[in-house]
Amino acid sequence: MTDDSATAVPSSIDETAALLEREDYLADRRLATVVFLAxxxxxxxxxEGEAGVGKTEVAKTLAKALNRPLIRLQCYEGLDVSSAVYEWNYPAQMLEIRLLEASGVRDRERLETDIFAERHLIRRPVLQALGQAGMAAPVFLIDELDRTDEAFEAFLLEVLSDFQVTIPELGTIKAAEPPIVIITTNRTREIHDALKRRCLYHWVDYPDAEQELDIVRRKVPGCSERLAAQVVSYVQKLRGLDLFKNPGVAETIDWATALTELDRIALDPETIADTLCTLLKYQDDIARVQGGEGERLLSEVKAELLAAG
Known part of the structure; x- marks a missing residue:
């Protein structure tokens, strides 16, 4: 029995793009196609793609649009099975042993059966994604996989191949319905081909100016049209510089929001200098833009927008 409240998956690429757009995620044709196929x-x-281009947001948007639970595994260096998949509730097991012994149970096999019962199992994200009994398959986000090591990648092969996990004390737990799996990486290291072969692949790039402007309009409705156009044009030009870390779409939205909160209706050198902290996150980048480079970019932005009418 499944959760009837879940929305059916779209039946075409156009429906997929429309589904995402209803939740204010603007996907280009290629991204809508690969989401539909997945x-x-x-x-x-x-x-795969640079940080801040909207990879994680794809999973969040799908979960919301399809009315399914989102289960997120945030990856980090040193992530292991006990943190990602499951572990046993040792205090509860010890209490179980004492209660059984107090009641006169001495049978070793009986003790093992009771203490390794499923009620003592603590389900971590991977197991949660496979074991949603009576619920529609969740969206399972494995975020920033490149932060983990190759040993954890190897473990994921069983999960992604057969959507199952083997627990020595209980046996194999298999998903009744495969979860919708979204894996993201910022490409700080290469992911092994064995794992990639089990997936459909898409490189998420920065949006073009028109698409990014539409995103700002949707995400920051209080931002004036003039300011939104200047913000997007300025950020697009910043990405053409040799910065340590280019601003992503998330930073564009943060900057537009900050400027709106400050009641700004247009960019000027002082405003840019005061608010770069919301757009750039490295001091060397900020120092470069606060100098003549930033003013030059602003002059280009204003000239181009004026020429465009």
């Missing part, structure tokens, strides 16, 4: 083929979707 849903129809029930294959994991591997999204």
């Amino acid at each position: 849903l129809k083929m029930k294959r994991p979707l591997f999204l």
